[in-house]
Amino acid sequence: MKICLIGLGAVGQGVLKAIQLKKEAIHERYGLNLKVVAVADSKASVVNENGLDEEEVLNYKKENGSLLNFDCRNNTNNNTNNNTNNNTNTNINNNMSNLNGIELLNTIDYDSLVEATPSNIKTGEPAKSLTLKAFSDKKHVVTSNKGHLALFYLELISSANKNNVEFKFEASVGGAMPIINFPEESLSSANIESIVGILNGTTNYILSRMTSEGSSYENVLDESKQLGIAETDPTMDVEGIDAACKTVILANSVLGINSTYTDVDVTGISKITPESINLAKKEGYLIKLIAEVSSVKLKVGPRLVKKNSPYAIGGTLNMATLKTDLAEDITIIGKGAGSLETASAILTDIINIGKKYKF
Amino acid sequence: MKICLIGLGAVGQGVLKAIQLKKEAIHERYGLNLKVVAVADSKASVVNENGLDEEEVLNYKKENGSLLNFDCRNNTNNNTNNNTNNNTNTNINNNMSNLNGIELLNTIDYDSLVEATPSNIKTGEPAKSLTLKAFSDKKHVVTSNKGHLALFYLELISSANKNNVEFKFEASVGGAMPIINFPEESLSSANIESIVGILNGTTNYILSRMTSEGSSYENVLDESKQLGIAETDPTMDVEGIDAACKTVILANSVLGINSTYTDVDVTGISKITPESINLAKKEGYLIKLIAEVSSVKLKVGPRLVKKNSPYAIGGTLNMATLKTDLAEDITIIGKGAGSLETASAILTDIINIGKKYKF
DSSP: OEEEEEOOSHHHHHHHHHHHHHHHHHHHHHOOOOEEEEEEOSSOEEEOTTOOOHHHHHHHHHHHSSOTTOOGGGOOOOOOTTTTSOOOOEEEOSOOOHHHHHHHHHHSOOSEEEEOOOOOTTTOTTHHHHHHHHHHTTOEEEEOOOHHHHHHHHHHHHHHHHTTOOEEOGGGTTTTSOOSSHHHHHOTTSOEEEEEEEOOHHHHHHHHHHHHHOOOHHHHHHHHHHTTSSOSSOHHHHTTHHHHHHHHHHHHHTSOOOOOGGGSEEOOSTTOOHHHHHHHHHTTEEEEEEEEEETTEEEEEEEEEETTSGGGOOTTEEEEEEEESSSOEEEEEEEOOOHHHHHHHHHHHHHHHHHHTTO | OEEEEEOOSHHHHHHHHHHHHHHHHHHHHHOOOOEEEEEEOSSOEEEOTTOOOHHHHHHHHHHHSSOTTOOGGGOOOOOOTTTTSOOOOEEEOSOOOHHHHHHHHHHSOOSEEEEOOOOOTTTOTTHHHHHHHHHHTTOEEEEOOOHHHHHHHHHHHHHHHHTTOOEEOGGGTTTTSOOSSHHHHHOTTSOEEEEEEEOOHHHHHHHHHHHHHOOOHHHHHHHHHHTTSSOSSOHHHHTTHHHHHHHHHHHHHTSOOOOOGGGSEEOOSTTOOHHHHHHHHHTTEEEEEEEEEETTEEEEEEEEEETTSGGGOOTTEEEEEEEESSSOEEEEEEEOOOHHHHHHHHHHHHHHHHHHTTO
């Protein structure tokens, strides 16, 4: 399977690392031969139809901050299967915009697009255009992006279906925690009635620290920024926007509720005081940012949860409880973020496409 | 798909109930037409090639304790698709032994055996013979049984593979909690390095009650028997035998460790005192019966776990944490027992066979 990776932030780099670490094992176990034929970041792209050396690209990105001027002749790609072909990298040194991403897709021969550009909750771009372009060219798409899914779910899924290609987005919700494909794969006999969970690791970390330390929201937020757990502008996380996007994705994909971002009732955690946390604690409760998905409610907001319940998990963990008819409550817990962890979900999606389409 | 169900205890009855409740939805969603053509309990069996009425069989079993003398003419089966055929039930009134189960399989036309006889950890019978018989006749088998899997895993899997049929046993570990097929389906990019979990609901209930009430083991055991959570002879549960069987099944099926029941180091909970539980509690720990599966250790025994960790779940819940390379820790929690909950796992296995073989 020839992979084109667009987006080389934490997730994109994790994907390259994961493919580098696991491609031999994946070939052995599933007979699937993964080849990254193109990688693009926001500045430039690099192409090698015989497969790029993942480590080389990663090292260049780390040393230079972007793929600009990636040196073609440094390529020590060991892929000897295609030695008859012209085994050189082509570096397209330009400012990668939405349009240029599409130009890249027009230029190369690939099977699956791994789209890992930053989530944009206002326009869904460049993810939306790149994804629709890939679909119209009959290519599969795997993504970790939330913006376009939260805004244009139906349009994207319809296009994938119309073109008979796969659209997989396990990594968009819960990072390494399986939640998108899991109900269909592992709970196919049951009807999923609702999902209630903690879908944002940053806010879970902040609330957990406020609870254990008795510190103020502002102090813990500063600490979280220093640790790299919160971003410099933490609005997406602390105001519940990230969790709301994930709520919409689960509503559409797992519960079949046609909805977009504006349908979610969202409250963040920035108004939570140490006093309210202490009061809850005395009564045996914790305050968590809870997302709820059901046919009657799409909601993200702070809620009291019982100690020793599955909702009481701390740190940056994510969790989700699926309420079902036959199987009652099924809860899943996992790391909701992290470069390699999120990449593991993308790689699972890639493998599942590989299995289904017999690559 | 024509189903033969052998075993009509709590799980078998749950399977009939689940099929009755969901067969229309399953047909709509997956195009899969489920038809129970034969049901056997320990006393007798009843056959109808056009499909038995699940509710009628369940009511008869409840009223009479067995299927002996099930009245054929009571059948009000609505299956009108096959009205051209002779739509009558045939009741085989004999003592169903291992041999008679095999005679039944020789008599009827079916696609999948749902084998729900009681687990036998000494011989694995009658499950083993019934399963091998079905495989040799090129039939798929779905089971909730642990005995034959814990004793003869390799032999059973080899026979299924040799005959190109499916052998599914999601219900054998963790009831409704997906754990057998889940790693392959939802974590295919990751390597599962170990599984650590609570795999027995009865002992989890007893330990949870001892912790919350400060009661003695004996008192809580009596209470559990009255509630139907512990069996009259609770040895299988309280001595860790049930959890050890599940440990072996996970070792073989998820981690690929060729092992049998005798490879597990097993300690039960009958020697745990309220004093030791209190001591742990003071230090922020709980005592749980923990099963551990890794290439270096197959072990079931009481262990200290931290409060607020995923291992701290109470009641009759089961949980398992899969330690992976790419995705770090993934935890799953669900109801480890219950008639309909266990049946949900069996029904998911049936649906997955239906999808794969395009029934």
